[in-house]
Amino acid sequence: MARVYISRPLVRASGEVEGELVVFDSLSFYGEVDAERGVARGDVSIAGRVVAIRRSRGSTVGSYVIFALKENGVAPKAILMEKAEPIVITGCVLASIPLYDGLPGEFFDPTLQGARVRISPDGRIEVLDSN
Amino acid sequence: MHLTRDEERVLEGEEGWAKAKALEVIVKVGEALGAERLIPIRHAHISGASYMTIGDAGLKFLKRLAEGGVRFSVTATVNPVSYDVEEPYSLPRTRIDSRVVAAQTEILRALERMGAILTLTCTPYYTEIPKSLGLGRGSHVAWGESSAVAYGNSVLGIWSNREGGPLALMAGIVGKTYFYGVHDPLWRKPRIAYRILTNRALDEAEAGVLGELVVGMHRSEHPPLVDAPFMGDASLKEFSAAIGSAGSLPMAYIPGITPEDPDGMLEEEVEVEYREIARRMEELQPPGRPDIIYVGCPHSSIEELRRLYRALSKLGRKPSADIVVSLSRSLFARALKEGLVERLKGFGASFVRDSCLIVSPFSKHNRGVVVATNSYKAYFYLSRKGVRVGIARVEDLPLLAL
Numbered sequence: 001m002a003r004v005y006i007s008r009p010l011v012r013a014s015g016e017v018e019g020e021l022v023v024f025d026s027l028s029f030y031g032e033v034d035a036e037r038g039v040a041r042g043d044v045s046i047a048g049r050v051v052a053i054r055r056s057r058g059s060t061v062g063s064y065v066i067f068a069l070k071e072n073g074v075a076p077k078a079i080l081m082e083k084a085e086p087i088v089i090t091g092c093v094l095a096s097i098p099l100y101d102g103l104p105g106e107f108f109d110p111t112l113q114g115a116r117v118r119i120s121p122d123g124r125i126e127v128l129d130s131n
Numbered sequence: 132m133h134l135t136r137d138e139e140r141v142l143e144g145e146e147g148w149a150k151a152k153a154l155e156v157i158v159k160v161g162e163a164l165g166a167e168r169l170i171p172i173r174h175a176h177i178s179g180a181s182y183m184t185i186g187d188a189g190l191k192f193l194k195r196l197a198e199g200g201v202r203f204s205v206t207a208t209v210n211p212v213s214y215d216v217e218e219p220y221s222l223p224r225t226r227i228d229s230r231v232v233a234a235q236t237e238i239l240r241a242l243e244r245m246g247a248i249l250t251l252t253c254t255p256y257y258t259e260i261p262k263s264l265g266l267g268r269g270s271h272v273a274w275g276e277s278s279a280v281a282y283g284n285s286v287l288g289i290w291s292n293r294e295g296g297p298l299a300l301m302a303g304i305v306g307k308t309y310f311y312g313v314h315d316p317l318w319r320k321p322r323i324a325y326r327i328l329t330n331r332a333l334d335e336a337e338a339g340v341l342g343e344l345v346v347g348m349h350r351s352e353h354p355p356l357v358d359a360p361f362m363g364d365a366s367l368k369e370f371s372a373a374i375g376s377a378g379s380l381p382m383a384y385i386p387g388i389t390p391e392d393p394d395g396m397l398e399e400e401v402e403v404e405y406r407e408i409a410r411r412m413e414e415l416q417p418p419g420r421p422d423i424i425y426v427g428c429p430h431s432s433i434e435e436l437r438r439l440y441r442a443l444s445k446l447g448r449k450p451s452a453d454i455v456v457s458l459s460r461s462l463f464a465r466a467l468k469e470g471l472v473e474r475l476k477g478f479g480a481s482f483v484r485d486s487c488l489i490v491s492p493f494s495k496h497n498r499g500v501v502v503a504t505n506s507y508k509a510y511f512y513l514s515r516k517g518v519r520v521g522i523a524r525v526e527d528l529p530l531l532a533l
Contacts, residue, residue, distance in 0.1 A: 010163035028376070031515045035186060057346070057379045059512075060275045063295030064179045068188035083352070085379050086160060086312075090295030093159045094192075 005103055007123040010084055013098035017119040019050040019077040021127075023112055028058025029065040029091065038074025047074035050117050054082045054108035066091025078119055082108065100125070132158055132309075133168050141305065149199030153301035160298060161309025170271055170310045174264055175203065175303025176255045177247060178210040178275035179296025181490035182234040190238055192297065196304075197241035204306035208250040208260055209242055210276050210296075211430070211457075213491050215484045216251065222483055223423070223453050224500070225493045245304070251485035252459030254368075254430040255279055256287060259461065268390050273308045275299030277375030278368070278429045278508060284313055284354075284382030286367050288390040293381045313354075313381050320396040321384045322351045327359035329405035334524035335435075338366035339507025340411045341403075342373025346380055348401065354382040356393055361385070365435050365505070365525070372429050372508035415510060417521025417531055421503035424450060424528045427457035428487055428509035435505070436471050438525045443478040452503070452532035454480040457487040494518050503531050 022044060027033070033040045038047030047069075056062065066088065069075040078098040079088065082105060092099040100123050116128040134142065142158070144151040161169065179185045185192075213235045215221045239249060250258055253276045266272065268288035274280045275294045283289035292312045294302060302308040312318055325345055327333075333341060338361055349355045361367050367388065374380040384393045426439055436456065443450070456475065458466070463484050466472050472482060488494070488502070489509065494516035501519045504510065505528065510520040523531060 011159075028515075030184060031512045035188070055379065058277070058376050059178070059184075060277050060280075060293060060299070061179045061184045061296050063297050064185040064189045064192075067192065067297070068186050071188035071191070084163070086164065086292055086298060087295040087379070089160045089163045090156065090298040093156055093163070094297055099163075 003127040005107060005125040007080065007100040007125055008102035009100055009121065009123045010089055011092045011097065011099040013078060013119060013121045015121065017050065017078045017098060019048065019117065021052055021112055021115045021117050022046055022049045023052045023108055023110060024054070025108060026055045026057050027053045029056065029062035030059035033065050035065050035068035035072055038069055038072070046076045049076055050078045050080060050119070051076040052080045052108055052112070054105065056081070056085055056088050060087055062087045063091035063094065066097065067094045070095035070097060080107070080125065132162050132166060138169060147200060149196050149201040150304055153201065153304040156301050157298065157305060157307065157309055161311060164309065164311045166309035166311040168310050169307040170314055171306060172271050172273045172302055172308050173205060174260070174266060174272040175205055175207045175299050176210070176274040176276055176279060177207055177242065177296065177300050177303065180210045180238060180242065180251070181212045182231055182238055183213045183492055184490050190234055193238055193241040197244040201304050202246040203303040205303055206260065206264055207247040207303040208255050208258070209247050210253055211251050211486050211490050212239065214486050217484070221481060222486065222491050222493055223455060223481055225491060225496055227492060231492060250459065252430050253278060254459055256282060257430065257432060257459060257462055261289065271314055273299045273302035278372035280381050281371035281375045281383070282368055285371055285385055285389050290314055291381070293375065293379065318353060319382070319391065320353065321356035321393050322353045322396055323349065323399045323401065324356040324358060324397055325401045325403055327403045327405065330360065331405065332360045332362040333366055334362050335365040335369040335505050336507070336522045336524045337408050337412060338370040339373040339522065340408050340415065342370045343377040343507060344403065344407060344411065345383065346374050346378025349380065354380065354384050356384040356386065356397065358386050361388070363434065364432055368429055368432065369506055369508070372506065376508045376511040415522045417501060417503040417523070418519045419501050421452045421501045421532050423500065423502045424452045424454045424532060425488055425502050425504040425509060426525060428489060428504065428506040430487070431456055431458040431462065433462060433465060435525055436466050436475065440471060440474055442526045442529050446529045449479045450529045450532035454478065455483060455488065456480055457483040460484045488513060503528050
């Protein structure tokens with residue numbers, strides 16, 4: 001049976017979003033994400049995926065990196081967090097990337113890497129399958 | 132969020148689409164955070180000014196706003212850019228191609244057109260601006276430079292959230308930001324205290340490492356209380372820069388430094404042994420003989436320049452590494468007057484104003500190069516860009532390159 005989580009919509013998706021999950025315990029958009037290629041930490045593609053980041057960190061330029069991901073056509077489908085901070089929220093507002101937080105720590109477990117998830121606009125998140 | 136009639140009017144576009152858009156973003160971000168109202172700010176510090184960090188997407192964004200005819204409604208200063216504006220080729224081992232110069236020039240023009248003061252430094256607190264605006268304890272501002280935010284809240288009592296680059300810009304245009312986080316006196320009260328068990332004052336490299344340790348342990352939404360003996364201003368600056376890069380903390384309450392009362396809400400005490408700092412310092416030793424000695428991330432203070440000069444004088448000769456100092460235009464003028472620039476140049480130092488090794492194209496041409504610096508923040512970003520970085524206090528940097 002699919003596992004279900006309830007999250008808080010910060011930037012609401014306009015419809016249902018389904019995608020493959022990429023999980024990070026922490027991520028600094030500036031310095032760790034290449035906005036030209038839509039790649040994090042050198043080789044992890046985030047373009048068109050659902051990116052789960054337990055905590056973000058680092059530079060305030062991160063908002064521009066998120067905006068640039070969208071402009072360059074390599075944005076994630078949605079970003080899911082334990083606790084979102086102003087830098088990520090600003091980037092997602094500008095880029096209209098769905099952003100949800102309030103997820104429990106277990107959601108960011110590496111075993112969920114590659115799982116398919118379905119997000120409803122109000123923040124219900126279903127984990128459809130995991131490896 | 133509750134908006135005043137005036138704010139509603141701006142949102143409806145009565146002062147132009149660009150200002151309406153700026154306010155709309157601030158309101159949306161504020162609402163996401165649960166803010167119930169906006170508050171006036173007295174200063175905005177704009178990050179994301181380097182073409183190397185914001186790229187074409189950022190450039191387009193800024194140009195569009197500037198062409199919309201908006202102007203800052205409060206004093207707005209600007210973070211470092213891709214190169215020294217007066218001497219674009221002053222960065223050692225770095226090529227600045229004409230495309231970068233053209234794009235960077237457009238960014239600067241857009242910001243200037245909106246009325247920004249092109250201070251081009253990440254240490255607005257070392258310029259005349261805060262004093263000239265009368266900023267002090269409890270002043271609300273919107274700063275978009277994570278190290279300055281942490282230094283402002285923790286050391287100066289100037290209150291700012293970690294505003295994303297575009298948000299600080301929009302707050303400067305509107306003259307307001309959302310009331311949340313550090314702007315709330317109750318939020319600022321620490322719930323968890325970290326007592327660092329040492330009588331030895333922490334130098335700036337150790338202070339950066341302490342910053343990394345604290346953000347690794349801290350899980351409370353409220354700022355940590357960090358009870359540690361910081362050696363001086365450089366230690367406070369590097370600690371602030373570390374908690375803003377390795378983590379996402381807008382402030383730490385530092386007894387004896389932070390100009391407000393922390394009492395009343397403490398729930399937990401954590402003891403930290405000095406050997407944890409020493410162990411991490413060991414790991415962060417330079418990986419081999421440095422090619423470059425780097426001071427000035429965040430931009431150098433006058434004290435760091437004096438210390439660097441003393442260290443080099445003690446050595447009595449030029450080290451085998453290039454010495455690079457990055458600093459603000461205003462601090463450079465002061466150092467020039469003191470004769471420090473000339474004396475440091477005598478030891479082979481080069482000065483980079485308006486920029487630094489991180490936001491310039493430096494790392495593009497220097498993968499694998501070994502940099503020794505007193506800055507944890509420089510380690511954090513440069514090592515993620517393929518540069519090999521180690522840290523040590525200013526006094527020890529020349530000794531690494533004999």
